[in-house]
Amino acid sequence: MTLYIARRLVWTIVVVACVLAITFAVFYLLPAGDPALRFAGKSPTDAELVQIHKRLGLDRPWYVQFGKFSEGFVVGDKFGWPGLGYTYAGQTSVKSLIVARAPRTLLLIAGAAIIWLVVGVAVGVLSAVKRRTIVDRAAMGLALVGISTPVFWLGLMALFIFWRQLGWTAGTGYVSPVDSPTGFLSHMILPWIVLALLYAAFYARMTRNNLLETLGEDYIRTARAKGLPERSVIFKHGLRASLTPIVTMFGLDIALLVGGAVITESVFNIQGLGYLAINSALQQDLPIVVGVVLLASVAVALANLIVDILYAFIDPRVRYA
Amino acid sequence: MSSARQGTAHDGTLLEVRGLTVRFPTSDGVVQAVSDVTFSLSRGETLGVVGESGSGKSVSNLAIMGLLNRQRTAISGQVEFMGRDLLTLPQDELRHIRGKDIAMVFQDPFACLHPMYRVGAQIAEAVTAHQDVSNDAAWARAVELLEHVGIPNAKSRARDYPHQFSGGMRQRAMIAMALVHNPSILICDEPTTALDVTVQAQIIELIEEVKREFDIGVILVTHDLGVVAETANSVMVMYAGRVMEYGPARQVFEQPQHPYAWGLLDSMPSVERRLSALVPIEGSPPSLLAPPSGCPFHPRCRYRFEPCPTERPPLVAPVPDAHPDACWLKWDDKVREAAKRSVTRLGDAA
Numbered sequence: 001m002t003l004y005i006a007r008r009l010v011w012t013i014v015v016v017a018c019v020l021a022i023t024f025a026v027f028y029l030l031p032a033g034d035p036a037l038r039f040a041g042k043s044p045t046d047a048e049l050v051q052i053h054k055r056l057g058l059d060r061p062w063y064v065q066f067g068k069f070s071e072g073f074v075v076g077d078k079f080g081w082p083g084l085g086y087t088y089a090g091q092t093s094v095k096s097l098i099v100a101r102a103p104r105t106l107l108l109i110a111g112a113a114i115i116w117l118v119v120g121v122a123v124g125v126l127s128a129v130k131r132r133t134i135v136d137r138a139a140m141g142l143a144l145v146g147i148s149t150p151v152f153w154l155g156l157m158a159l160f161i162f163w164r165q166l167g168w169t170a171g172t173g174y175v176s177p178v179d180s181p182t183g184f185l186s187h188m189i190l191p192w193i194v195l196a197l198l199y200a201a202f203y204a205r206m207t208r209n210n211l212l213e214t215l216g217e218d219y220i221r222t223a224r225a226k227g228l229p230e231r232s233v234i235f236k237h238g239l240r241a242s243l244t245p246i247v248t249m250f251g252l253d254i255a256l257l258v259g260g261a262v263i264t265e266s267v268f269n270i271q272g273l274g275y276l277a278i279n280s281a282l283q284q285d286l287p288i289v290v291g292v293v294l295l296a297s298v299a300v301a302l303a304n305l306i307v308d309i310l311y312a313f314i315d316p317r318v319r320y321a
Numbered sequence: 322m323s324s325a326r327q328g329t330a331h332d333g334t335l336l337e338v339r340g341l342t343v344r345f346p347t348s349d350g351v352v353q354a355v356s357d358v359t360f361s362l363s364r365g366e367t368l369g370v371v372g373e374s375g376s377g378k379s380v381s382n383l384a385i386m387g388l389l390n391r392q393r394t395a396i397s398g399q400v401e402f403m404g405r406d407l408l409t410l411p412q413d414e415l416r417h418i419r420g421k422d423i424a425m426v427f428q429d430p431f432a433c434l435h436p437m438y439r440v441g442a443q444i445a446e447a448v449t450a451h452q453d454v455s456n457d458a459a460w461a462r463a464v465e466l467l468e469h470v471g472i473p474n475a476k477s478r479a480r481d482y483p484h485q486f487s488g489g490m491r492q493r494a495m496i497a498m499a500l501v502h503n504p505s506i507l508i509c510d511e512p513t514t515a516l517d518v519t520v521q522a523q524i525i526e527l528i529e530e531v532k533r534e535f536d537i538g539v540i541l542v543t544h545d546l547g548v549v550a551e552t553a554n555s556v557m558v559m560y561a562g563r564v565m566e567y568g569p570a571r572q573v574f575e576q577p578q579h580p581y582a583w584g585l586l587d588s589m590p591s592v593e594r595r596l597s598a599l600v601p602i603e604g605s606p607p608s609l610l611a612p613p614s615g616c617p618f619h620p621r622c623r624y625r626f627e628p629c630p631t632e633r634p635p636l637v638a639p640v641p642d643a644h645p646d647a648c649w650l651k652w653d654d655k656v657r658e659a660a661k662r663s664v665t666r667l668g669d670a671a
Contacts, residue, residue, distance in 0.1 A: 218432035224388055225427075226447040226498065227420030229413075237435055315437055316482040 001319060005309055012305045019297040020073060024066050027286045073294065084291040088284075094291040097276060102295075104174050105272030107184075108191055108264065109257045115196035116203055117250060121239075123200070124207020129234060131212060139204065146201025155194045155267035162190060172269035191268040195261060199253060206249065210242035217241070244314055248307050255303030259296025335505050335538045336362040336385070340398035343377070343384050343562075350610045351395075354380040356562045358398070359636070362506065362538040367529075369553030369570060370542045371585065373606050377562035378542045379428075382508045384408075386425055387415040402506075421451045424499035426528075428511040430491035434483035440494050441467070441479025447501045466497035470527060489520035496527060500535065507531065508540045513548065521545075525552060546589045550574055558582050561607050561617035564636055568644020576659045578639065578646040581618045583662060616649065624650055624658070 036052040037044070044052075053059045057068055069085075077083025079093035086093050127139045163171045169190050175183035214220065215238050223237040224230075262274035273292055280288035312319045343355040355377040362368050370378045383389050385400050387407060400407040402423065407415060427433045435443060444463035448454060454462075460479070467475035470493040483491055492512060499507055509528055513521035525548055532539045543549060549556055549570065556573040558566040558581060566579040577583055584602035604621040607613050613620050619629040628634075628649045636647040639655065648655070 218427060218429055219435040221388060222427065222433045222443075222495070222498075223435070225386060225420055225425045227416050227418070227450045228446065229416065229450075232446075240437055241435070317436055317484050 001312065004312055004319070008305050008308045012301045015301045015304075016298055019294065019301070020070060021066070023290055023293050023297070024069050027290050028065060028069070029062055082294075084294070085287045087280075087287050094287045097288060098273065098291050098295060101271065101273050101276045103176075104270050105258065105261055105265065105274065107177070108188065108195065108261055108270060108272060109254055111188055111192040112195040112199070112257075113250070113254055115192055116199035119196065120200040120203025121207050121246065123204035125211060125234070125239065127204065127208040128211040128215065128238075131208075136208075140208070143201040143204045146197050147205075149197075151194060151198060151263045152267050154197065155191070155264060158190045158194050159267070172267075174270045174272075187268075191264050191270060194267075195257075195264045203246065203249070207242065207246060210245055211238055214238045214241045240314075244311065247310055247314060251303040251307035251310075252300065255296075255300040258299040259292055333363045333365070334361050335364055335402065337401040338381075338385065338398070339401070341381060341384060341400065342395075342397045343380050343389065344395040345393070346395065347610075352609045353612055354562050354609055355384065357636075358559070358562075358564055360557055360564070360567060362540060364505070364536055364538055365532070366555065367532060367539040367541055367553045369549035369556045370540060370559060371544060371546060371549055371556060372559035372565075373544065375561075375606050375609065376559040377609075378559055379510050380562075381559075382425065382510055382540060382542060386419055386423060386508065387412070388419075388425075417451065420447055420499075420504075421502040422504055423506045423508065424502075424504040425508040425510065426492070426495045426499050426512045429515045430488055430495050431483075431515065433495055434486075434491055436483055439480055439482055440486060440491075443483075444479075444494065444498045444501065447498050451502055462501065463497070466500055467494065469500070470494070470497045470531075471523075472497075487520075488516050489523060492516060492520075492524050493527065496524075496531065500531060503535055504537060506538045506540065508542070510542045511544070512541075513543070513545065521548075528552070546585060558585065561612050562609060563617055564647065565618065566644070566646040566648075567636065568646075572644050576643075576656075577662075578643060578655045578659070579618075579648045580622050580624050580650070580658075582646075583658065584621075586662070616647070624654070 034049075036049050036056065036058060050059075057065055060068075071077075072083030072085060075081065075083075077085065079086070079095050082095070084094035084098070087097065123139050123143070127136045130136050159171060162168045170183065170186035173187060175187050177184035211234075215234070219241075220233060220237055223233045228237075259273060259277060261272065262278055264270070265272045265274045266278070273295070277289055277292040280286075280292070338361065339359050341355055341358040345352040345354055358377070358381055360368065370381070372378055380389070384394075384396050385407065387410070389396065391412075396408055398408065402418065407418070410418075434440065438446075441460055441463045444466060445456065445459035448459035448462050449456070452459075464475050464479045467479055472478050472490060472493055478486075478490075483494075486494060496512075507528070512528065513524050516524060528539060528541070529552055531537070541549065541553060553570040555568065556566075556570045557564055558573070558579060560581050565581045566573060566577065573582065574586070577586060581602075584600070587600040588602060589599075602621055607617060607620065613630070615628070615630045615632050616622070616625075616634050619625045622629065626649070632649070634647045634649045636645045638645045639648075639652045643652070646655075650658075
């Protein structure tokens with residue numbers, strides 16, 4: 001078990017190192033124009049540019065730059081760990097920007113994840129148990145709608161109905177839960193649901209299909225032959241075995257959202273990480289984009305690690321392999 | 322003492338199956354999986370059910386156990402157990418019989434145990450399914466049964482997961498699970514097919530031991546005629562979902578009456594019979610979507626004559642002393658063929 005986790009841990013580090021290298025290559029070795037130009041403000045003199053080049057380390061060969069870049073990420077820079085450098089535009093540290101934005105995105109993801117997991121699995125189980133009935137068809141029909149509906153449209157419709165027409169919730173924007181817990185909930189409930197809907201639909205279909213497949217297994221017949229009540233057959237024997245792929249998807253989906261709840265954030269003006277990344281990309285403020293990309297990839301790598309470890313707990317065959 | 326023991330019919334009959342018929346409606350048509358199967362099982366009896374794949378052996382047993390989806394299957398006939406018809410019993414009442422009075426051991430022990438639960442826990446679960454006992458007591462019973470079916474170090478092995486067991490051990494565990502509540506009937510659906518040859522004999526022996534010790538009735542489904550010859554008291558030969566021949570094992574083996582049974586016996590290897598002496602049955606089993614008219618075996622039968630393709634032979638004893646078969650051949654022909662066969666067999670042995 002320890003060996004298994006250690007092996008996975010080493011792999012995670014290797015993956016993060018690769019991501020670091022690729023990110024560096026994409027954003028620093030192939031820049032769209034001279035970064036110093038953006039750093040320097042309006043009409044800089046040549047002397048100023050040379051100075052800025054020097055300060056940013058852009059006059060050094062690429063491998064020295066990469067060394068600096070990696071060093072900052074691994075051991076930290078003057079802004080602490082992980083060092084992500086400073087932005088071109090505001091000349092503030094990238095880290096402080098990310099730290100300020102991250103809670104919004106993370107809270108958005110957390111709330112949505114709980115909703116989609118609970119709703120998705122529940123609907124999926126119901127659909128599988130009542131397969132080929134009107135309940136199943138209705139649930140799967142709705143799931144198809146959920147998967148096909150664009151998030152921005154859904155977000156706008158939700159805002160229009162529940163905020164403008166009915167006045168049940170607060171509108172766009174973000175209120176910190178520390179400042180006002182109710183204001184936070186009122187602002188977040190729509191983005192949570194809108195973001196969760198797509199995933200819930202997807203999870204419902206996945207749960208249904210996995211469970212149906214599992215329910216056809218021989219060991220389910222054994223469970224019935226033992227005389228177990230149908231409830232135990234489905235939940236204890238069926239769902240347990242169907243859980244593995246769902247856990248995998250769940251880990252990866254959450255990780256992917258860390259850098260990518262862009263549309264939901266934009267529609268509801270939450271200004272989290274996705275919003276930060278998009279704006280920075282538009283302004284070609286590369287250090288911020290690099291910071292968010294790195295954060296997102298580390299999140300994915302970590303999620304993979306956690307999923308792998310969870311696997312071992314869920315499925316004994318992995319533990320002893 | 323289980324309630325089954327007190328309530329059995331006076332002649333020791335445990336199970337009476339009459340006219341069991343199973344149909345699966347599919348998009349391609351209706352699969353006639355089992356047609357008009359009638360047999361009975363007594364305490365202490367081993368009924369061997371033989372036939373090729375797709376002859377309806379397993380489906381009949383699943384129907385008896387109530388393990389076929391009633392919504393998507395048309396089942397008719399009667400399965401009488403302790404004065405109750407299992408086919409019309411509500412699901413939740415049937416559940417109290419399943420695993421308690423009638424237990425089943427399946428073909429593939431690799432797929433029949435849940436991969437994510439400990440072997441002991443799966444057996445303990447069978448205990449608590451019908452008995453209100455503590456988890457510790459259920460676990461203790463599981464260990465006791467594992468020991469009983471010959472798992473060494475049962476106490477520690479009970480904590481293993483199925484993938485840590487060998488095939489034979491898994492099948493032993495399945496048998497232990499079936500024995501939890503001292504059932505009256507044990508249905509074994511090809512219990513040795515997925516196992517190594519050396520292990521097969523052990524499992525069959527174990528089933529026989531269990532039968533004697535618990536005084537139960539065993540339905541042994543197999544396509545291994547050798548196993549049937551060794552253990553069965555009576556034999557039912559099935560083909561295309563129908564019973565072709567049904568009688569005491571000794572009679573069926575010594576004087577088989579149905580051409581299909583002759584074919585089965587001719588295709589069975591043994592120490593005396595070299596592979597070259599085996600005679601396969603030509604052709605393959607019919608589609609159950611559109612089984613042949615008349616006798617279902619007639620397209621492959623070397624002895625077919627005028628009534629076979631059109632009229633279905635009933636399952637009756639051709640003469641008072643014989644056992645029932647479903648064949649139009651005259652009794653004299655059957656006797657002559659059977660005698661010829663035993664001569665060839667003697668010739669092979671010589």
